[in-house]
Amino acid sequence: MAYTDEIPWDQPATMIDLEGRAPIIGTIRDCALHYGLYKPHARDNARLLLTKPIHREGRATRTWLLDPSEIAELADRLARETN
Secondary structure, three states, X not given: XXXXXXXXXXXXXXXXXXXXXXXXXXXXXXXXXXXHHOOHHHHHOEEEEEEEEEOOOOOOOOEEEEOXXXXXXXXXXXXXXXX
């Protein structure tokens, strides 16, 4: 089980893009859904800003930001749960 499995779908979040596109402000579910629609280049530049920090294995402090691989975990979880 990934630690991203503990993030509730209704938690507010903001999907940001390192290239400066407009952010997506919504829930974790909204952001995971949009991430699944992105092209590979856009996925590489996406980051997810959380409203509640989460613990990452190997880190002493919690984090407010998810990287593309972690957002992909959320998108995979959404796909599993909707099928």
